[in-house]
Amino acid sequence: MNLFRKTFAEINLSSLKHNVDWIKTHFPQSPFLCPMVKGNAYGHGDIIIAKALSEMNVSHLGVCLIEEALWIKNAGVKTPLVVFRGFDNEGAKEIIRNGFIPIVSQWEQIEYLEKNIKEAAIPIHLKFDTGMNRLGFNVKEADKLFERFWKHPKLRVKALVTHLYQGEDFLISEGHSQRQLQKINQVASQFSSLKPIVHTLNSAGIVGSFLQKKHLQTQYGLRPGLLIYGYQSPMLNTNDPLPSLKPVMSIKSIVSDIRHISKGVGVSYSHTWIAKRDSVIAIIPIGYADGIHRQLSNKGEVIIRNKKAPIVGSICMDYLMVDLTEIMSEVEITKNEEVILFGSNKDQSLLLGADEVADKLQTITWEVLTSIGVRVPRVISNL
Numbered sequence: 236m237n238l239f240r241k242t243f244a245e246i247n248l249s250s251l252k253h254n255v256d257w258i259k260t261h262f263p264q265s266p267f268l269c270p271m272v273k274g275n276a277y278g279h280g281d282i283i284i285a286k287a288l289s290e291m292n293v294s295h296l297g298v299c300l301i302e303e304a305l306w307i308k309n310a311g312v313k314t315p316l317v318v319f320r321g322f323d324n325e326g327a328k329e330i331i332r333n334g335f336i337p338i339v340s341q342w343e344q345i346e347y348l349e350k351n352i353k354e355a356a357i358p359i360h361l362k363f364d365t366g367m368n369r370l371g372f373n374v375k376e377a378d379k380l381f382e383r384f385w386k387h388p389k390l391r392v393k394a395l396v397t398h399l400y401q402g403e404d405f406l407i408s409e410g411h412s413q414r415q416l417q418k419i420n421q422v423a424s425q426f427s428s429l430k431p432i433v434h435t436l437n438s439a440g441i442v443g444s445f446l447q448k449k450h451l452q453t454q455y456g457l458r459p460g461l462l463i464y465g466y467q468s469p470m471l472n473t474n475d476p477l478p479s480l481k482p483v484m485s486i487k488s489i490v491s492d493i494r495h496i497s498k499g500v501g502v503s504y505s506h507t508w509i510a511k512r513d514s515v516i517a518i519i520p521i522g523y524a525d526g527i528h529r530q531l532s533n534k535g536e537v538i539i540r541n542k543k544a545p546i547v548g549s550i551c552m553d554y555l556m557v558d559l560t561e562i563m564s565e566v567e568i569t570k571n572e573e574v575i576l577f578g579s580n581k582d583q584s585l586l587l588g589a590d591e592v593a594d595k596l597q598t599i600t601w602e603v604l605t606s607i608g609v610r611v612p613r614v615i616s617n618l
């Protein structure tokens with residue numbers, strides 16, 4: 236691939252493997268490991284990540300859309316794909332035709348599947364709403380659903396599903412997460428004769444279960460997203476060390492030009508930054524069209540030569556400017572010097588996390604990662 240702009244997202248597959256291995260080692264009994272590759276694999280590039288995860292022998296891959304499942308399957312990925320978003324009659328046909336595993340959350344969806352199913356029975360996962368109030372059957376409907384499925388000739392309930400809406404409180408015994416688990420366990424006992432697995436644990440649930448020291452025995456299925464990409468949300472009620480993970484994505488660019496400006500001169504649109512002293516400004520060819528949020532104008536930082544340098548002036552669609560004055564008082568920076576927007580340097584030491592960027596933006600790490608646009612080429616690294 237020609238990188239005329241020299242701006243790219245480095246996707247470190249060794250770090251991905253490190254994070255997945257951490258999960259596998261610590262959850263040996265879990266019957267289901269379904270990393271989430273929806274949202275372009277949290278911005279990392281879904282084909283790259285899905286292929287790499289397939290080689291790591293995960294049991295399933297999770298997507299939101301049928302479109303995402305088709306895209307990944309058509310790229311040659313053989314690992315079973317679980318489609319989490321609901322579907323209509325046309326969607327049911329596509330799911331059956333392609334052998335995807337549907338998460339069924341509504342009565343109509345059962346009918347769509349029944350109407351379109353061919354000779355062979357298919358596996359389905361039933362989703363229950365244990366408090367998120369987004370998707371899933373009411374837990375009070377469990378008996379009625381069991382009646383519908385226990386001798387169903389074509390639809391096999393292989394799993395029961397629920398989603399933690401506040402996994403950070405996993406360690407609080409009467410907290411939201413534990414109450415949700417009690418509810419899904421109750422449903423599981425109603426379905427016990429069908430022997431479904433139960434998948435509940437997102438990244439926070441996985442870390443919570445590890446900190447609770449219940450991980451070695453857990454029978455819950457795992458659906459890690461953020462964790463496999465090297466980040467975690469802070470857990471409540473603990474000071475114990477969190478797992479040591481490696482961020483997979485680093486956004487890299489270069490100094491494409493350097494300008495020396497005098498005190499009092501403004502930079503970028505509307506001159507929202509005025510030099511307080513004679514300054515050295517670097518032009519970096521990446522902007523908000525690439526997913527670097529404009530709210531980082533005069534607020535964010537980048538890494539140059541292992542040091543932080545402030546973003547100054549408004550971030551443009553294709554560029555941002557950085558004040559090098561401080562760094563240049565110590566070292567000489569010239570054109571083409573590497574710039575890291577977030578991620579790690581060549582030694583794989585994390586210099587500026589996507590979580591730190593998220594804090595600056597008062598948002599969450601998930602949003603920072605998934606914001607990285609299609610215009611930024613994903614370049615694989617195996618270091």
Ligand SMILES: Cc1ncc(COP(=O)(O)O)c(C=O)c1O
Binds near residue numbers: 439459
């Ligand atoms: C149903 C479902 N399971 C698992 C995940 C993974 O969550 P996390 O990235 O917090 O691990 C998500 C993410 O939004 C989800 O929607």
